[in-house]
Amino acid sequence: MLFIVDFDGTISKSDTIDALLEKFADDRWQQYEQSWLAGEIDAVTxxxxxLALVEADHIALESFFRTIELDRSFCQFHSFARQFARVVxxxxxxxHAIxxxxxxxxFPELPVFANRLNFEPKGIRMTFPNRQPDCAGGNGNCKCAIATAQRAxxxxxxxxxxxxxSDACLAKRADVVFAKGSLVKHCEKNQIPFIPFSTFDDVVAVLQDWPECQISTTLTHQTA
Structure with a gap:
């Protein structure tokens, strides 16, 4: 089993980039956000x-990244899931922020697939090593391609x-979707089955009832 886990608003309690822009950029970033949400521009643009609007030095940015608040229940989820699955x-x-x-x-050290942060003298720049020209979501980091490549x-x-x-495209292809936030509305609108959650404690509660998880964890304890 392979878990593909989002970071911003999923592992972190808020959207990291939005918080970064609110602190270090002027209000023009919100205009780009609305254009993206309306489908007028893609995520990369x-x-x-x-990020071109960000004005901060390396020290200030590193300090900011250390203040990002994470969902502590992710650690319990990972301890449980790693017994029968891989988590990326x-x-x-x-x-870098992640x-x-x-x-x-x-938190546990895990494989991270995300856009690359490059430090500039007075700000930052983003590059897209995982971008796929045919990504249906227009994302810088194509989660469908990552899921395909990471399948054992x-x-x-x-x-x-x-x-x-950014999770919407993979939601159509994944075998199971745990959703919160705007992904819930997307799944409802497109008739995609999903399991709602608020924290990773909710995810663990569901997984504990899955037969394949019970079998795997039992075997793990027997051989430990």
Whole structure:
């Protein structure tokens, strides 16, 4: 089983990029946000234009990344899930922000697939190493491509845990979707089955009733 877990608003308690822009950019970033939400521009164009507005030095940015508040229940989820599955983080946010915040909070070190943060003399720039030209969501980080590449074998069960627009495309393809935030509305509108959640404690409560999880965890305890 493969868990694809979003970061901003899912592992983190709020959207990291929005918080970054509110602190270090002028209000023009909101205009780009509205254009993206309306489908007038894609995510890559939106984020590139937004981050060009950031004015802060390396020290201030690193300090900010360490203040990102995370959902502590993710650690319990990971301890449970790793007994029978692999867990990767897939985000259309910033790789460095994810790694710094998780390390600072003593969270487990996991594979992270996200857009690359590049420091400039007075700000930051984003590049997109995981971008796919045919990404249906127009994202900088194509989660559908990541799920395909990370599957250990054809047909491996893919479970998406997410909250927003960057998760919408994979929601159509994943075997199971845990959703909150705007992803709930997307799933309802497009008749995509989903399991609602607020924290990772909710996810664990559901997983504990899955037969494949019970069998795997029992075998793990027997061989420990």
């Amino acid at each position: 939106c984020m590139s234009n937004q 983080i897939a985000s259309d946010g910033l790789d 790694k710094v915040s998780m390390q600072h909070s003593a 074998y054809p047909g491996e069960k893919v479970v998406l845990i997410g909250d927003g627009k």
